[in-house]
Amino acid sequence: MKAHLLSPDSDVDFTIVKMRWTYSVEGPPLTPRQQALIDDLELGTLFDAMAGGDPVIGEISKRLMLSEVEDPSEILYRQAVLGDCLAHPEVIRDMLAIAVEAIDTESRLWGGMSGRPETVLHRSVEALSNFVVYLKKLRHLADEQASVMTSEGFRALFAELSRELSDDYFRSVEDHLKRLELKDGVLLSARLGPALKGSDYVLRSPEASRLALKERIGLGPRTEYHWDLPPRDEAGGQAISDLADRGVNLVANAAAQSADHIKSFFAALWVELGFYAGCLNLYGALRAKAVTVAMPTPVAWRNAELSWSSLVDPCLALRSDSPVVANDSSDGRRRLVIITGANSGGKSTMLRSVGIAQLMMQAGMFVAASELRACVTSGVFSHFIREEDTTMTSGKFDEELQRMSLLADELRPHALVLFNESFSATNEREGSEIATQIVEALLDSDMSVCFVTHNFTFARHFYESRRDSSLFLRAEREADGRRPFRLIEAEPLPTSFGADIYSRLGGWGVE
């Protein structure tokens, strides 16, 4: 039995665990790629908004947003579930509460899951009894709400709950929990293992056996021998209970695993509903900032489409007190976006907007745009110049190349690679030579690239060789030096940014 609100057939690679008094998410550590995306796209703001004060939801949202779904139909599947959630937020919040409470009450039971098998058995029976209570609540909710949900994900879940959790099923479970107390001792079957030690112990359903009359009065062949523990033989007592434990071990393991499985079911429900709760939180926060959101249109990779209307960087919007500038693009098929132009002209914001929208789309979420069409990628990668590097130029350039080389080890076809002022820690001719070779190699390896650059030689090369399959955006500055932060589609221009910097620094009195 599984929830499947995220995908009809796959699971997430993390789960909820309790550490002392609080819950957190446990899974594989974030990859360098994911960590770089958080830093480069400044995603912290977005995860905070999704958390809405609940760190577990924030953590769930982070992991799912950074694990891009590669199948367009799975994205649509999530969009439908999210549609149900936006229409009936209270149902999602009620179900989430049941899942959280089921896990929390279980975690408060006394006793451990280690030590003697008998202890494990007892604790497991308690846990199973606890879960039965919440399974019943869930069934009840499913019975009541089944009619209002329209998405495939919710309909399948509710149908499964009423089918699998029947009244008959609950009766048979409760019967089992009683028998597991093992009031009549234990019966084991065994074989002779190495050195005649008993092996292959199996606990058997107990049954009282009676000896034949002949044997009882000492006449027939003996089929049974017994041995009694002498008084005060402590070592013997220990040995006997160790032997019994070998049988109880198996049934305790079975009960403990069953309890775990049910717990995993609730934990998975927590994760899946938690993600949608995070989406609801973000929706509220963006609406409060008057940001337009819409479900994007994921298209197959081969279509090469990329276009948007009223696209903003949601993180910037959430941090900003005034409305942020939204950008539009023409329709088109393109694998390469090159963003050039004036400093502080909104180039990085544009790059982030594209990256974040891509991640949100591939998490099955709405995007901060009125419209977005984009190919489904195999993953988003970022290579941003690192401001904190103050080492000598050669070391910095070496570091950039090293980071690129690490990316190359991970890149697969259909990846989207975001570059921000990369390979600029050397002179223009060398920087352009290297950047050109890298980008050509990526495009020829069936990937797409979005590159913010000051390097005119580099930008010009692609304007001349790949104009038809690329989008060239330019950050403009107006005559009075004020920047509109709105980018236009235009060819790269040879800009001299020395003057920019000179004036930004205030100059030193030489015109």
Next chain:
Amino acid sequence: MGQMTAWVSVLTDGAKPPEQVEEPDYFKDLNLAQVVSAVTDGSDPYNLAPLFHARLQDQAAVAYRQDAFRDLGDPKILQAAQAFCDSMEAVGKIVAHSKKVTFARPRQAWLLEAAIRYLSAVETFESSLTSTEPRSKSFATVRSWLHDYTSSARFVSLRTDASTVKKMLDSVRYSVRIKGGRVIVRRYEERPDYAAEVLGTFAKFARSDAHDYRVAFRREVDMNHVEAAIVEMLAKLFSDEFAALEGFSESHASFVDDTAARLDRELRFYLSYLSLARRVSGAGLVFCYPAVRAGSKEVHASDTYDLALAAQLVSNNKPVVTNSFHLGGVERIVVVSGPNQGGKTTFARTFGQLHHLASLGCPVPGSSAALALCDNIFTHFEREEDLSNLTGKLEDDLIRARELLLKATGSSVVIINEIFSSTTFEDARWLSRKVMEKLAQLDALAVVVSFIDELSEFAPSTFSMVSTVDPDDPAVRTFKVQRQKADGKAYASALARRHRLSYNDLVSRLAR
């Protein structure tokens, strides 16, 4: 038995293989001690080191082992030998253990277990070798010995007795009922598995990743008295089975054949070396069978490397640089110079290692090689200690050099690594020229690592090799030791290539 075989050995034709307990003098300098320790896994329970210390003195003996190594290149033969040694090791452990067991019946059972494994080890080895085509005299001898041994009366009766008793004990099934302090033992009667019933009830929630809550029980070496009491009750319920076990242990108390035990050890010489070779080859490095000739001066090796260093680098997932050398015509002495930390010492060690390993009959690092079967190997490496007393150090250097040069012959291999560095340049040059003069006179094969690069033009028999740097980036050592140098290029593109980010590099990396 059929025809009498004189002396069955996989290491030496019809004789005991040579062994040398003491490490040769040059072992530490050449890091061969590390190689042997890597080969023998450090603890060396089979005492293989003496076999790895003893160089062979004639070409036929080298060929005998190279042929055996080649046979082990056949995965079937290799697997057969490995399986035999693994099983023999297990047999040894069980026999040793059985001697420590207190209660009589389990002791008998351990002996039976060991005998069964031994039988299967020998039989499996025999049958798997029969299905192969060994070309070496070595494995042909083993095969015929195994054939004779497995059809001998002694072996056949051991097999018959062991399998009869084993079958009887395996058929014993019983039940134990525990309630309070009473233990009741009966023959087994069918009842349902209780744990399976529980799991079935909750099966609908089952996931693949179930945690195992089974408590791990201590594995006691000895039975406790409750278990012993259960076995005694079983001995009454199943009296024939237990009597048969007792009979077996009396008639087959020591069952391992001497030759089988010896072959087990000798095979490990090959297997342990091949195991190191496999580990190193996993990183793309190769081994080859060198042409080994006594008195030969035409020596060469391609794509070779220091085996000790390679073993270490490979286990740390670091790349290994290979080198090549070729001494032809009148060439006898390689003079190695170049920047420090550039691989000069490694190159010198490699040259020495190759000659030692080749004279053991082992495959050596490299894609092809021809080496001399030398009468001895002499090394002179700078000693790290005693730096405080420079005069003492120079004297020590000279004493060792003298000793070496007096012992070496025209058939020796000599490795001299950075000596006389504790004195003035003029001194060092003068002394070094004296050393060169003697080496040239001896006509010995030698590698001399020296900062005095003019030594490379000392005589027609000398030539120069240089540890090189990246031509595009002088800060980068390539660890290549070559006859020539190259020139430099632009720094940035050198870096890009170093990171394998040129268009061609990147496209091929992304195509994987």
